[in-house]
Amino acid sequence: MFIETETTPNPATLKFLPGEQVMASGTREFTSPEAAEASPLAQALFDLGDVTGVLFGREFVSVTAAPGVEWAGLKPQVLSILLDHFVSQAPLFTGGTAAGIAVPAEADEGFADDPADADIIDQIKDLIETRVRPAVANDGGDIIYKGFREGVVYLQMQGACSGCPSSTATLKNGIESLLKHYVPEVSEVRAA
Numbered sequence: 001m002f003i004e005t006e007t008t009p010n011p012a013t014l015k016f017l018p019g020e021q022v023m024a025s026g027t028r029e030f031t032s033p034e035a036a037e038a039s040p041l042a043q044a045l046f047d048l049g050d051v052t053g054v055l056f057g058r059e060f061v062s063v064t065a066a067p068g069v070e071w072a073g074l075k076p077q078v079l080s081i082l083l084d085h086f087v088s089q090a091p092l093f094t095g096g097t098a099a100g101i102a103v104p105a106e107a108d109e110g111f112a113d114d115p116a117d118a119d120i121i122d123q124i125k126d127l128i129e130t131r132v133r134p135a136v137a138n139d140g141g142d143i144i145y146k147g148f149r150e151g152v153v154y155l156q157m158q159g160a161c162s163g164c165p166s167s168t169a170t171l172k173n174g175i176e177s178l179l180k181h182y183v184p185e186v187s188e189v190r191a192a
Contacts, residue, residue, distance in 0.1 A: 003082050005075065008140040009170075013053070013064040013159065014071060015140035016078065018086045023056045027142040029158045030054045039093050044081045050074050055142065055159030056092065062140035062159040113148055120185045121148050127182055128155070132175055143175075144192075151187035153179060 004017040028039070031053050036042035042054045045063060051074075053064035063078050065071060084090075113121055128145055136143045141159035148154070155171065176189035 001083060001087055003079055003086075005079075006140070008062065010064070010140075012067070013062050013140055014075065014078070016061045016063065016082055017059060018061070018082060020086065021059060022061055022092070023058055025058070027058075027137075027158065028056045029142070037094070040090060041081070041085045041092060044085070045078060048074065048077055048081070051078075053159070055140070057137055057140070057142065057159070060137070060140060064159075117148055117185075120183060123183045124148060124153055124179060124186065127179060128175075131178060135174075136170075146192035148186075151185060153186055153189045154192040155189060156192045 006015040008015050030036040030042040033046040036046040045051045045054050050066050050069040051063055052066045055062040065074050125145055132143055141157060144156040146154040146156050171189050171191060179186040
């Protein structure tokens with residue numbers, strides 16, 4: 001088995017492509033060793049001690065290194081863990097839990113959408129799903145819709161995108177421009 005690696009716009013994050021499906025649908029992000037307990041693979045990566053984030057995508061695993069950690073030393077260790085996991089066909093998540101289910105909570109931070117905006121929200125979500133999410137996945141990340149209020153769209157960046165130096169530019173210049181173009185009711189995009 002050969003696992004390809006790709007750089008991402010975030011220098012702390014590498015994208016690993018095992019050449020097979022990682023997640024059937026959606027994404028799952030782990031930002032702490034405690035959260036990683038739901039996945040033997042994520043837990044093994046955090047156990048290296050130099051990993052601060054793991055994101056499972058459809059056909060990739062993004063791994064974020066701790067500040068000051070050089071990829072030259074960490075990359076072989078990550079590749080070894082990934083190879084062991086995929087060759088052995090070990091489960092991605094611990095059995096008997098709902099840990100593999102990632103359902104973004106849209107109202108978890110007080111973002112309650114107005115039912116009167118349902119058509120606008122549907123347009124925004126469709127554009128995010130068809131135009132934005134695939135591009136962000138190419139960079140080893142994901143983007144989650146969090147809410148729409150008074151012309152402002154709230155989005156959460158995950159994986160390589162969450163700590164990327166260019167994530168603000170991506171939100172403002174790329175995503176905001178796209179949404180404003182197709183949905184005139186959008187006046188701004190903000191990180192949630």
